[in-house]
Amino acid sequence: MNKEALLRIADMLNRNAVDWGLGGSSMLWFHGLADRPNDIDLLVAEHDALRAHELLSRLGTHEAVKPKEPFCTKHFTQYTILGTEVDVIGLFGIRHAEGVYRLDWRRDESTRVELLEGVSIPLTPLEDWFVLYLLMSGRGGKADLIEACLKRQGVRRDRLEAALRRPLPTEVRARVLAAMAAAEG
Helix, strand or coil: HHHHHHHHHHHHHCCCCCCCEEEEHHHHHCCCCCCCCEEEEEEEEHHHHHHHHHHHCCEEEEEEEECCCCECCCCEEEEEEEEEEEEEECCCCEEECCEEECCCCCCCCCCCEECCEEEEEECCCCHHHHHHHHHHHCCHHHHHHHHHHHHHHCCCCHHHHHHHCCCCHHHHHHHHHHHHHHHCC
16 A cells, blocks of 8 residues: 555545545554555545545546446546545445445544554554445455454444344345344354
């Protein structure tokens, strides 16, 4: 992972009070679940998506990208910052057979924050990415890694209960319920 790019991004967003969190393989890296993240994925609260774009545009080049099916994310922009691909996602959406799963991530008091060279890096919850990876084709291995980690460290039930209130395919719903049950047992 390009730490220098992440540090510049975090400093810019933190100084401007943008509601953001690190997701994807970079977030998994902080949990020891990924050796080499491919890119930097940032989730921003929908209300801060345009502001985040304005700020990050100062750090590198960007391209607004229309999401490819099954994704139907409202705000999606790809940046290149210090040679690193950075995806900024606001109001994440994934279409599936039962409807659309939407995640408008927002930082709260339970958000895990890591320090990287003295800079705060808020991490999006593993539970959110467990569900997202279950919904994404070809990402089952990452969902398995997260599930094993949640069994070891415990599950934030509120995050998975919130996911269960959204439209989910039957097999994903069953997997989320099984993960919750395994964490209790």
